[in-house]
Amino acid sequence: MTKSNLPGPKARAMIERDHKVISPSYPRGYPFVMDHGKGSEVWDVDGNRFLDFMGGIAVVSTGYSHPKVVKAIQEQAEKFIHISSDFYHENWIRLAEKLDEIAPFKEDALSFMTNSGTEAVETAIKLARYHTKRSNFIGFTGAFHGRTMGAVTFTASKAKYHGGFYPLMNGVTHAPFPNPYRPVLERRKGEDYGEAVVRYIEDEILNQILPPKDVAGILVETIQGEGGYIVPPDGFYPALRKLCDKYGILMILDEVQCGMGRTGKWWAIEHFGVEPDMITSAKGIASGMPLGACVARKSVMNWEAGTHGNTYGGNPISCAASLATIDLIEKEYLQNAKEVGEFALDALEEIKARHPSIGDVRGKGLMIGVEFVKDRETKEPDHDLTERVVDLGYERGLLMLSCGKSVIRIAPPLAITKSEMEAGLKIFEDALTAAEKA
Numbered sequence: 001m002t003k004s005n006l007p008g009p010k011a012r013a014m015i016e017r018d019h020k021v022i023s024p025s026y027p028r029g030y031p032f033v034m035d036h037g038k039g040s041e042v043w044d045v046d047g048n049r050f051l052d053f054m055g056g057i058a059v060v061s062t063g064y065s066h067p068k069v070v071k072a073i074q075e076q077a078e079k080f081i082h083i084s085s086d087f088y089h090e091n092w093i094r095l096a097e098k099l100d101e102i103a104p105f106k107e108d109a110l111s112f113m114t115n116s117g118t119e120a121v122e123t124a125i126k127l128a129r130y131h132t133k134r135s136n137f138i139g140f141t142g143a144f145h146g147r148t149m150g151a152v153t154f155t156a157s158k159a160k161y162h163g164g165f166y167p168l169m170n171g172v173t174h175a176p177f178p179n180p181y182r183p184v185l186e187r188r189k190g191e192d193y194g195e196a197v198v199r200y201i202e203d204e205i206l207n208q209i210l211p212p213k214d215v216a217g218i219l220v221e222t223i224q225g226e227g228g229y230i231v232p233p234d235g236f237y238p239a240l241r242k243l244c245d246k247y248g249i250l251m252i253l254d255e256v257q258c259g260m261g262r263t264g265k266w267w268a269i270e271h272f273g274v275e276p277d278m279i280t281s282a283k284g285i286a287s288g289m290p291l292g293a294c295v296a297r298k299s300v301m302n303w304e305a306g307t308h309g310n311t312y313g314g315n316p317i318s319c320a321a322s323l324a325t326i327d328l329i330e331k332e333y334l335q336n337a338k339e340v341g342e343f344a345l346d347a348l349e350e351i352k353a354r355h356p357s358i359g360d361v362r363g364k365g366l367m368i369g370v371e372f373v374k375d376r377e378t379k380e381p382d383h384d385l386t387e388r389v390v391d392l393g394y395e396r397g398l399l400m401l402s403c404g405k406s407v408i409r410i411a412p413p414l415a416i417t418k419s420e421m422e423a424g425l426k427i428f429e430d431a432l433t434a435a436e437k438a
């Protein structure tokens with residue numbers, strides 16, 4: 001059903017107030033003004049109900065205001081809201097113990113808690129330099145790692161993130177991310193495209209530009225998020241691991257968006273059978289309370305007391321929300337993400353067969369990208385169509401977000417039911433049909 005009055009009068013009035021006092025740098029999409037949410041649904045201030053396929057950009061993992069998460073927050077708030085990270089508290093310890101248990105490597109894990117994803121990445125960058133005593137890094141085109149000075153240097157999904165902010169951090173060289181739908185490098189016979197990218201890094205970067213003995217780490221989003229929900233080919237991570245081992249370079253995975261059960265496994269890297277040295281997490285880790293973590297092998301996180309810290313690290317309320325979130329993911333939503341994700345991928349393949357404007361459907365679990373093209377042969381991205389589908393979806397009661405040049409990301413709460421997914425995909429196809437006609 002089309003909602004013809006969007007934004008409603010209350011939303012319009014609030015947006016006007018917002019524009020007078022909030023930084024204009026925020027990249028606002030359509031004019032949705034939140035009132036409240038429950039599970040996978042949200043209501044705007046004018047009483048319009050929407051199904052949510054973006055979950056606060058892959059954050060609201062357990063759905064909006066899950067009662068167990070709310071209870072954990074309330075109970076903790078009544079006890080204490082803050083204690084300086086110079087001291088100790090149990091939920092912080094319990095969370096680190098849990099992260100040690102689920103970390104994607106056999107070695108014991110130590111965690112540094114942060115307020116956000118970008119701070120987790122910043123932590124990983126500093127730790128890599130400190131531990132290796134080397135200063136340079138390799139990142140990837142299309143990457144998004146955040147907006148603080150170190151992380152934003154690696155971010156390479158839009159030139160806008162760098163424009164006006166130079167000089168950035170020294171010592172970051174970008175390699176092409178292995179996008180199997182849009183390869184930019186030649187493959188040798190028998191070589192997987194991921195292996196071709198790793199060969200490029202060794203031959204063209206490490207041999208010709210950046211001596212490996214000066215490289216502290218390679219930082220990569222295991223599945224690229226903002227850059228277009230891109231799953232690299234199977235050969236990429238095994239080859240990258242070998243390269244890192246050969247030269248003593250740390251393999252640092254940014255799983256801020258793709259981790260914490262989103263892909264149907266705790267960590268996206270588990271789909272590739274490789275163990276990293278460090279991993280960053282945030283977003284879905286605490287259902288929306290601000291929390292991130294840099295989780296490293298114990299032998300890597302060897303910095304001395306006082307070298308790195310923060311005021312809010314291990315915030316008691318965020319840790320309590322995270323423990324409740326992880327428990328729910330473990331007991332219910334890991335499996336749900338896998339099952340509903342597979343159902344959605346199959347359904348989207350059928351939709352693709354009916355709509356030539358869809359060039360590619362890909363993803364793992366509930367991290368799914370649908371890429372729109374003007375022509376399947378030339379693969380020219382259709383940015384305008386993508387934005388029209390998002391807008392028309394909104395008018396029909398479905399919240400979606402784009403990413404990359406012409407991709408719609410489907411990243412609902414991990415708690416979404418199969419029937420909600422079915423209903424959402426129906427709205428998605430209606431919106432696409434209308435957008436194609438327009």
Ligand SMILES: Cc1ncc(COP(=O)(O)O)c(C=O)c1O
Binds near residue numbers: 116
């Ligand atoms: C992969 C990845 N890394 C880092 C970040 C930065 O996280 P935050 O916005 O919490 O700073 C994001 C945010 O979208 C992300 O997707």
